[in-house]
Amino acid sequence: MGERGRFLLPKRKKRRHRTAVKMVLAGILLCALLLGAEHRMRPMIETVAAYQARLLATRNINDAVLDIVQEENVQYNNIVNVRQGIEGQVTSLTTDMVTMNRLKAQVTNRVSEYLEKQTMQEVKIPVGTLIGGSVFSGRGPLVEFRLFPAGYVETDLYNDFQPAGINQTLHRIMMTVKVRVVGVIPFYSVTADVNTSICLAQTVIVGKAPSSYTDIEGGVSPFISQYDYGLQAREKLPQEE
Numbered sequence: 375m376g377e378r379g380r381f382l383l384p385k386r387k388k389r390r391h392r393t394a395v396k397m398v399l400a401g402i403l404l405c406a407l408l409l410g411a412e413h414r415m416r417p418m419i420e421t422v423a424a425y426q427a428r429l430l431a432t433r434n435i436n437d438a439v440l441d442i443v444q445e446e447n448v449q450y451n452n453i454v455n456v457r458q459g460i461e462g463q464v465t466s467l468t469t470d471m472v473t474m475n476r477l478k479a480q481v482t483n484r485v486s487e488y489l490e491k492q493t494m495q496e497v498k499i500p501v502g503t504l505i506g507g508s509v510f511s512g513r514g515p516l517v518e519f520r521l522f523p524a525g526y527v528e529t530d531l532y533n534d535f536q537p538a539g540i541n542q543t544l545h546r547i548m549m550t551v552k553v554r555v556v557g558v559i560p561f562y563s564v565t566a567d568v569n570t571s572i573c574l575a576q577t578v579i580v581g582k583a584p585s586s587y588t589d590i591e592g593g594v595s596p597f598i599s600q601y602d603y604g605l606q607a608r609e610k611l612p613q614e615e
Contacts, residue, residue, distance in 0.1 A: 418503060420564050426497050426521055427555040427566040435551045438484035439572050450575040453547060464579050478529045485527045495521040525555040538578050546576040
């Protein structure tokens, strides 16, 4: 009996050893599959997260600018002074830079406040979309991720002149809002840049047509610019910093 027990003991050890080896191999295989799946799904997760971050930033920018425009009652005549000559021709445009800078600061602060209030966004992606391929896209249960937006805001103002017909020029006061949003989700960090231009105020300037007109694309020749109304207006407007 004793000899038989000694004979069976090595077999049991071998079985346990084989089981342990199989478990280790199964664990390695599982880790490899998970790493492969993560490598395959990562681009899709980053794309969806970046899209959600841009969507969130754009919505906050539009809401902030609309609120400030309504609160401050922003109108063209409140920020631009149009001077006319004896015959009614436009001689100069003067921008109220104090008002413009105040609007920049208000929009910057408001967008930042709105972004700070956005604590968490849920991002849900179908498993089939993560796997890839047109057959499985949009199919399967939803995988949920949490997006924590954070970023900085930069604003700028500029004048835009566009032809609006015979002897007419469309003058627009434009605001550019740049936002960089960092979306943080488990094991990922996604950065999305949003650049939006919004018209704060506009008007159509009607004046006496010059005897000759030259449309200039690049270059600023003083001789030619006397016939270019758009360039004359730009030169007379102060440059925003």
